[in-house]
Amino acid sequence: MARFGIPPVQARSMARLQPLMLEAAEQCLRDAGAVSGGADDRTDVVVGTCFGLDRQYANALRIAGSAYAREVERAALATGLPEAVENAGQAAEELRGLLQRTLGASPHDRVGEMASTIPARIASAFGLRGRTLAVESADATAFVALAQALGSLRAGLAERALVLTGQLHESEVLTSLLRAKGLLPPPGPADRGELAEGVGAVLLKPLAAAERDGDRIYATIADCRVRHHGVPGRFRHETSVERHRDLLRAAHRAVGAQPGGVRYVERTGTAGEAESAELAALAAESADAEPPVIGVARDRTGHTFAHAGIAALTTAALALHHRTLPAHRTAAGTAPAAPWAAPADGTPRRAAVSGTSLTGTLGHLVLEEHRPTAAPAPAPAPAAVPRAARLPEPVAVVAYGGRFADAEDADAYWRLMLSGEDRLRPVPADRLDRELHHAPGVLNLNRSYTDLGGWADVPQSPPPGADIPPERYAALDAAQRMALAVADEVLGRYGGRPLTGRGMLAVAGNLGLANDRRAHVDRSLGELEDAVRDLTALKGLSTAEVEGLIDTARQAYGPPAEPTADTLDGALASGTAALIAGAYGLDAVPFAVEAACASSLAALDTALTALRSGTVDYALAGGVELPCSARDMVLCSALGLLSHNRITPFDAGADGFTPGDGCALFLLKRRSDAVRDGDEIVALLTGSGASNDAKSLIAPDVDGQVRAMRQAFTQVAHGPADVDYLEAHGTGTKVGDRVEITATGRVYGGAARPRPLEIGSAKGFVGHTFAAAGGAGLLRALLALRARTLPPHTHLDRLNPALGLDDLPAAIGTRPRPWPAAPGAPRRAAVSSFGTGGINYHLLVEEDHPR
Structure with a gap:
C-alpha cells in the first residue's frame, strides 16, 4: 500500500475491495498511458459496488458482539455454578477482547469502511481532482x-472519467438473501447461478x-x-x-x-x-x-x-x-x-x-468499432458566442420535503430554524446502550464519549399514499421508511399530479444499510457461540454446562432472524429509491449515491447534469442517513470527530460535531418544463461545482473547496459578490471551520462585495446528518428564500477570531432578519458540502426571476 500513499494505520481499516480497486485503477490508467505524477482537475472517479464491505460487517459485529458478551456474562451468573459465577465478568471481557483482535479495531474504521472512501483514495493516489462518488x-x-460518467463528459464537466465496479463475497448474507427471494437456486456443484467476485x-x-x-x-x-x-x-x-x-x-x-x-x-x-x-x-x-x-x-x-x-x-x-x-x-x-x-x-x-x-x-x-478517419483541415475559429447563451438552463425545484429532529415535515423544520434553539438531546437507550457504549470523556475504540444527538423518530407505518403490506414495511430499513415518508411529503406538495416522461431517483446515503449489517450479525451468531466454547474463563465447565450457558445467552440475545422474500429489499441501499419508484409508480431510474458528507449535493449534482442533458425529464434527489446509533457514535468517537458537548459551528469553542438523523428530498425539473406544466417554482438551482482535493482522507483542503465553488460560477452569469447568503457545511471543528471560511473568502471576498456575505448552518440545530447534510442545508436555504428571511445561526457564544470574517466581509446572524433583494435582481444563496476523502460540492440557488 506504500506506493499508493496509504499510511499503515489507515491500511488496517481499509475495506478489502479498496486495494483491489486501486490495482484496477492503476492497470487501467497505465494501459491508457495516463499515469502521471501531476494533478488532474478534469478526471472524475465513479465507483460502483453493492451490499456491505468487509470492514462494515466487521465493525458491526464487533459492536453488536459487546451486547452478546453481556448476555454471556448474565448467563454465566444465572448458572449458579461457582466457577461460572466467579469468571462471568472475565468471560465477557475475554470475548470482547477476542472480537477486537480478530475483527480488528482502529480509530480510522469509520472512514475506512465507507464505500466513497474507495474513489476518494483512487483520486488521491493518482492526483485525480474531478468529481468523486460511489453509486449502487x-x-x-x-x-x-x-x-453518470458519460453525463459529466457530455456536459463538459470533465475531460476523462475513470469508472470502476467491484463485487466481493464479503458475507453469506447476500447469497442467503438472494436465495430467500428466489433469485438463486439451492447450492449445488454445477450451479451456474452462484455469485462470483470481480x-x-x-x-x-x-x-x-x-x-x-x-x-x-x-x-x-x-x-x-x-x-x-x-x-x-x-x-x-x-x-x-x-x-x-x-x-x-x-x-x-x-x-x-x-x-x-x-x-x-x-x-x-x-x-x-x-x-x-x-x-x-x-x-x-x-x-x-x-x-x-x-x-x-x-x-x-x-x-x-x-x-x-x-x-x-x-x-x-x-x-x-x-x-x-x-x-x-x-x-x-x-x-x-x-x-x-x-x-x-x-x-x-x-x-x-x-x-x-x-x-x-x-x-x-x-x-x-473505432474507424479512424483522416484528420480534417483546421476549421476557422467560430464566432464568439455570448456567455449567457452558453450557460446551462436553470433547474427548478418544484416540491420539497424533509424530516429531522423534532421536525416531521419541512414546515416544522423551518419553524425550528426560526426558533434559534437546537434539538440536540440524549439519544434514546434503544439506540445507544450506555452501559455498553458510553464512556464520558474517554477516547475508546468501543465507546462513545458523548450521548447527544439530533435523533428523529422513524415512521412506524407507511404513508397513506404508499400501499405497502405490514410484513413488507416491517422488513424495510429505518432509513428507507424515513425516505418514503419524505417522498410522500414531496409528492403531496406537488399536488399528487402525475410525473410524466423519463425520471431519475437519486437518493444519497450510506451504501451499507443498517439492515444489511444486522443480517450479517445474525448470520454470525454461530461464530460468536464457537468463540464462547473456546474461552479460557469457561474451561472449568463441562461441555454440557457450556452448551446450556450458550443456549441461555442465545435466548436472551435473540435468535437470528430467518430471511424472507422481503428481507433483501430492506437491506439494499438503492432499495430506498426503488421503493419510492414502486410505491408511486414512477418511471424513474433508482440508485443510491455516496460521497461521504457531501452525498446529498452529489445526488443533486447528478440530477442537474441529467436534466440539463435531456437524459431525464424530472428527478427526485436528496439524501437520508440516521447516524444517531451506537455504531456511528462509537466509530466517530474513536477518531475524535464528535463534540464533547454539542456542535457549535464557527464558535471559538467548537470541538467537533454532534450526529443527527435526517432526510431531505427535492423534486426537480428543467425551468422551461416547469413553466410549461404550470408548476410552482420554489427556487432555481443554477450552478453546481465539484472537486476532490486529492490530498487527505480526513483533513479538508482550501484549494479543493475553492475549485468546487469556482466551477459552480462557470454555469451562471453573475459573480460571487451577487450571492447574499451561504448555507455553510459548518462541521464545528476548528480546522474544518477555518478551512471553509478561508476558501469562502478566496471566492466570495473582496472589495466588489456590496454588503457582507451572510453565513449560517443548519447543523447547530439538528446536528450533522452525514449523507443528508447537504439536503438539510439546501432545504434551509430554499425555505429562507421562500420566506425572504435570513435564517439565524445558533450556538455562537463567541465567534472564532481566527476566521477573519470582517476581512471577507461576512456576518453570522443569530436572529431571523428580513432578506432584502438587490434592485432588479433575485435573492441568491449558495450551499456548501464537504466530506471525508476530500470530496467537495457547491450549489448555487436563487429565486425565480422574470427572464
Whole structure:
C-alpha cells in the first residue's frame, strides 16, 4: 500500500475491495498511458459496488458482539455454578477482547469502511481532482455508473472519467438473501447461478479528444440507456418483452442501426423469466435479419452482480477491437471464437451490452468499432458566442420535503430554524446502550464519549399514499421508511399530479444499510457461540454446562432472524429509491449515491447534469442517513470527530460535531418544463461545482473547496459578490471551520462585495446528518428564500477570531432578519458540502426571476 500513499494505520481499516480497486485503477490508467505524477482537475472517479464491505460487517459485529458478551456474562451468573459465577465478568471481557483482535479495531474504521472512501483514495493516489462518488443500483450498478460518467463528459464537466465496479463475497448474507427471494437456486456443484467476485475499470474520454491525443481506442459508446418502470410490491426483474424491446429499439435507432445491425450482444446474465423476456426482445428486434451472436458474462465468470455490466462492456469492447466474435453458448453447445466480418453495408461493427436489475431497472449500451478517419483541415475559429447563451438552463425545484429532529415535515423544520434553539438531546437507550457504549470523556475504540444527538423518530407505518403490506414495511430499513415518508411529503406538495416522461431517483446515503449489517450479525451468531466454547474463563465447565450457558445467552440475545422474500429489499441501499419508484409508480431510474458528507449535493449534482442533458425529464434527489446509533457514535468517537458537548459551528469553542438523523428530498425539473406544466417554482438551482482535493482522507483542503465553488460560477452569469447568503457545511471543528471560511473568502471576498456575505448552518440545530447534510442545508436555504428571511445561526457564544470574517466581509446572524433583494435582481444563496476523502460540492440557488 506504500506506493499508493496509504499510511499503515489507515491500511488496517481499509475495506478489502479498496486495494483491489486501486490495482484496477492503476492497470487501467497505465494501459491508457495516463499515469502521471501531476494533478488532474478534469478526471472524475465513479465507483460502483453493492451490499456491505468487509470492514462494515466487521465493525458491526464487533459492536453488536459487546451486547452478546453481556448476555454471556448474565448467563454465566444465572448458572449458579461457582466457577461460572466467579469468571462471568472475565468471560465477557475475554470475548470482547477476542472480537477486537480478530475483527480488528482502529480509530480510522469509520472512514475506512465507507464505500466513497474507495474513489476518494483512487483520486488521491493518482492526483485525480474531478468529481468523486460511489453509486449502487443492485445488478444494474455498472449501467448507472457509466451513465453518470458519460453525463459529466457530455456536459463538459470533465475531460476523462475513470469508472470502476467491484463485487466481493464479503458475507453469506447476500447469497442467503438472494436465495430467500428466489433469485438463486439451492447450492449445488454445477450451479451456474452462484455469485462470483470481480473488479474492473474502464477509462472514458470524448472521442474527439481521444483522437486528438492519439489514444488507443478499444471502442466507442454510441448510446447508453437506463430505464425503470416502477411497480408496487417486492422488487423483481423486468419480465415484459415489450419494455425490453422498447429500450433496445430506442438505443439502436439512436445510432442508426437497422434490424440486425448489432451483430454481437453481451448479456450480463439474468436468469429465469427476465432472461426469456430479454432474449425474446432481442429476437424480435432482429426481425428477418440474421440474429445476433449472444454472449453471457455469467457463463464465463459467474454472476459478478454490481460488476457484471463492466465485465460485459470489457468483453464487447475487446471483441470490437480485435474484430473477433468471442466464444459463446448456442443451442448445440459452445461455438468457438471466430473472425468478425465487416458489415456488407459499410456501417461499423456494432455490439451491445444488455442487462436488468433485481429492482426492475433495464440497461442497454451500444458500442461501435473505432474507424479512424483522416484528420480534417483546421476549421476557422467560430464566432464568439455570448456567455449567457452558453450557460446551462436553470433547474427548478418544484416540491420539497424533509424530516429531522423534532421536525416531521419541512414546515416544522423551518419553524425550528426560526426558533434559534437546537434539538440536540440524549439519544434514546434503544439506540445507544450506555452501559455498553458510553464512556464520558474517554477516547475508546468501543465507546462513545458523548450521548447527544439530533435523533428523529422513524415512521412506524407507511404513508397513506404508499400501499405497502405490514410484513413488507416491517422488513424495510429505518432509513428507507424515513425516505418514503419524505417522498410522500414531496409528492403531496406537488399536488399528487402525475410525473410524466423519463425520471431519475437519486437518493444519497450510506451504501451499507443498517439492515444489511444486522443480517450479517445474525448470520454470525454461530461464530460468536464457537468463540464462547473456546474461552479460557469457561474451561472449568463441562461441555454440557457450556452448551446450556450458550443456549441461555442465545435466548436472551435473540435468535437470528430467518430471511424472507422481503428481507433483501430492506437491506439494499438503492432499495430506498426503488421503493419510492414502486410505491408511486414512477418511471424513474433508482440508485443510491455516496460521497461521504457531501452525498446529498452529489445526488443533486447528478440530477442537474441529467436534466440539463435531456437524459431525464424530472428527478427526485436528496439524501437520508440516521447516524444517531451506537455504531456511528462509537466509530466517530474513536477518531475524535464528535463534540464533547454539542456542535457549535464557527464558535471559538467548537470541538467537533454532534450526529443527527435526517432526510431531505427535492423534486426537480428543467425551468422551461416547469413553466410549461404550470408548476410552482420554489427556487432555481443554477450552478453546481465539484472537486476532490486529492490530498487527505480526513483533513479538508482550501484549494479543493475553492475549485468546487469556482466551477459552480462557470454555469451562471453573475459573480460571487451577487450571492447574499451561504448555507455553510459548518462541521464545528476548528480546522474544518477555518478551512471553509478561508476558501469562502478566496471566492466570495473582496472589495466588489456590496454588503457582507451572510453565513449560517443548519447543523447547530439538528446536528450533522452525514449523507443528508447537504439536503438539510439546501432545504434551509430554499425555505429562507421562500420566506425572504435570513435564517439565524445558533450556538455562537463567541465567534472564532481566527476566521477573519470582517476581512471577507461576512456576518453570522443569530436572529431571523428580513432578506432584502438587490434592485432588479433575485435573492441568491449558495450551499456548501464537504466530506471525508476530500470530496467537495457547491450549489448555487436563487429565486425565480422574470427572464
